[in-house]
Amino acid sequence: MKTVFSPLHAGHSGQMELVTSAIVPGFEKPSRAEFIKARVESEKLGPIIGPAEHDLTAAKRVHEAHYIDFLPTVWPEWVAAGFTGSAMGFTWPTRGLRGDVPPKRVDALLGYYSFDAGATFVEGTWAAIKSSYDVALTAAALVKGGERTAFALCRPPGHHAGAAFMGGYCFINNAAVVAQWFRDQGAKRVSILDVDYHHGNGTQEIFYRRGDIQVLNLHGDPMVEYPFFLGHADERGEGEGEGFNINYPMPFGTNWDGWGASLEDACARLAAYAPDVVIVSLGVDTFEKDPISQFKLKSQDYPKIGRRIAKLGLPTLFVMEGGYAVEEIGINAVGVLTGFEDH
Template sequence: MKTVFSPLHAGHSGQMELVAGAIVPGFEKPSRAEIIKARVEDQKLGDILAPEIHDLAAAKRVHAADYIDFLPTVWPEWEAAEKTGSAIPFAWPTRGLRGDVRPQTIEALLGYYSFDGGASFVKGTWDAIKSSYDVALTAAQLVKAGERAAFALCRPPGHHAGAAFMGGYCFINNAAVAAQWFRDQGAKRVAVLDVDYHHGNGTQEIFYSRADIQVINLHGDPMTEYPFFLGHADERGSGEGEGFNINYPMPFGTTFDKWNEALEDACRKLAAYAPDVVVVSLGVDTFEKDPISHFKLTSADYPKIGARIAKLGLPTLFVMEGGYAVDEIGVNAVGVLTGFEGR
């Protein structure tokens, strides 16, 4: 299996985030991608390719154009306003406030285009965002060209980014971009299978009213777990999309046996949908030692996940999302991929 990777991800480094009443160093750090890349090499998974450079047209197929145009301007505007430190959102147009009027200052724009304080910027953030997007599209091209599967080693991740908002370390929704790109290249149906611990609220929001892209999430129950405000089981899609959005919220402490029951049901529903291609939002923060998550999967479980996805017999694009136990993230992420390959 070929992997696509860009060293430009490392420019998004040293950023701070707002979480639980504190400004802390970002959990989403460069070592995540470097450890996974080292494991890909160690396990001889396959060639590691540099991404091709793409324009932003594919991003604007799933995101609002003004939002995408905003992202490269953040750091220059932050510096022009003589701000220091990370550019962190801190005020949001919630219920009862005006979300229909685009403000002018960079502080206000950060809140206008976000839903939390976890998507912050430093000088190299935009280059990292763009490289992550290029990685996803390049890996999608490999699958379109006939590869059984490819691995987009994206950083930063993407599944919390919605049509016009960032959050949860995510800026461009790489999995959603790839799913739409497959549709634009002729796929009649695409399935997105999100196995990250945290609900892919951005992916759900983007495709919620559509029948041509099925979205399935296995995740922590939003009654108690971030991102809190999407991911309930009764969210099944709207209009033409009704029935094509499927959520499996699970409680703190879920073990692999219970999690795997959800995966089995999800795979049955995915197979019945009969997509032309599967996009897997590959988060491994379901791991028992993950510092910001509460499931109890072990390293031995991840190859089983890959093997089950392989049984679908469909062209598959793996897009890296979350996973923050950095010592084991490489073993777990690549374990899914080697399991898919039948090792």
Template sequence: MKTVFSPLHAGHSGNVELIAGAIVPAFEKPSRAEFIRARVESEKLGPILPPEIHDLAAARKVHASDYIDFLPTVWPLWEASGRSGSAIPFTWPTRGLRGDVRPNGIDALLGFYSFDGGATFVKGTWDAIKSSYDVALTAAALVKAGEPSAFALCRPPGHHAGAAFMGGYCFINNAAVAAQWFRDHGAGRVSILDVDYHHGNGTQEIFYRRGDVQVLNLHGDPMTEYPFFLGHADERGEGDGEGFNDNYPMPFGTGWDAWNASLEDACTRLSAYAPDVVVVSLGVDTFEKDPISQFKLKTGDYPRIGRRIARLGLPTLFVMEGGYAVEEIGINAVGVLTGFEDR
């Protein structure tokens, strides 16, 4: 399996986030990607390729143009305001406030285009965002060209980013971009299978009213787990998308047996949908030692996930999302991929 990876991700480093009542160093850090890359090499998964450079047209197919235009301006506007450190939002247009008028000024704009304090910027953040997007599209093209699978080692991740908002460490929704790219290049139907611990709220929002992209999410119950305000089982899609969005919320402490039952049901629904290609939002923060997650999967479970996805018998693009137990993230993420290849 070919992996696509860019060292430019490392420019998104040293930033902070607002979480649990404190501003702390971001859990989403460069070592995540480097541990995975090293494991890809040590396991001899396959060649590691640099991404090809793409314009932002594909991003504009799933994101609002004004939002995409905003992202590369964040750090210049932050510096122009006389500040350094991390550009971090702190005010949001919630109920009772005007959310329909785009404001001026970097603090207002950060809140206007986000839903939490986790998507923060330093000087190298935009280059990392753009390189992650390029990685996803380059890997998608490999699958389109006939590779049975490919791994987009994306950083930063993407599945919390919606059509016009960032959050949860995510800026451009790489999986959604890839799914739309497949549609634009001949795929009649695409399925996105999100196995990250946290609900892929951005992916759901983007495709919720569409029937040509199926979205299946396995995740922590939003009644008690981030992102809290999306991911319930009764969210099944609307309009043309009704019946093509499936959520599998699970409680704290969920282990392999219950999690795998959800995976089996999701794979059954995916097979019935009969897509031309599968995009897997690959998060491994379901791991029992993950510092910000509450599921109890073990390292030996991840190859099982890969083997089950392989049984779908479909061209498959793996897009890296979350996972924060840094020492184990490479073992677990690559375990899915070697399991897929039945090694």
């Protein structure tokens, strides 16, 4: 299995985020990707290659063009306005406020284009976002070219980013980008299997009214877990998309028995859909020691995930998402990949 990786991810470093009652250093840090890369190397998973450069056309197939055009301007405008520290919004156009008129100030625009203050900017953030996008498309091309699988070691992650909003450490939705890219390359149907602890609200929002891209999410119950405002079991798609959005919200403390049963059901539904390619939004924050999550999977469970996905017998692209217990993130993420390879 080839891994695609860019060192430019490290430019997104030292950013702050708003969590309940405090502004703290970002949990989404460069060491996450470096631990995974080191584990890929130590396990001899396969070659690690750099990404090819891509323009932003593929991003604008799933995101609003004005949103994508905004992202590279954030840090220069933040500095020009005389602001210091991490660039983050502080005002959001919620119910009763106008969301149809973008303001002109960068701090206000950050609120306009986000749903939380977790996707913040420092000087190297845009270069990292772009490199993560390039990594995903380069890995997708490997699968399109005939590889059974590939691993896009993306950082920052993407699955919380919607058509015109960022949040949850996510700016461009890499899984959504490559799903649309496969469709544009001739795939009739694509499935996205999101195994991250947190619901992939951005992915759901982008494809909710479409039947050509199936979205399956295994995640913490949004009644009590971030991102709170999507991810319920009754959200099954609308119009042409009805029945093609499938959520598996689970309670705090879920271990392999409950989580694995949801995975089994999701894989059965995926197989019945019969996609041409599977994209796995690979989050490993389901781990029992993850600092911001509440599931109880153990390191020995992650190869089981890979083996079950491999049983589908479909071309599969793994796209890295969350996981914040950094000392074990490499063991767990690469465990999924070696489980897939060993099947």
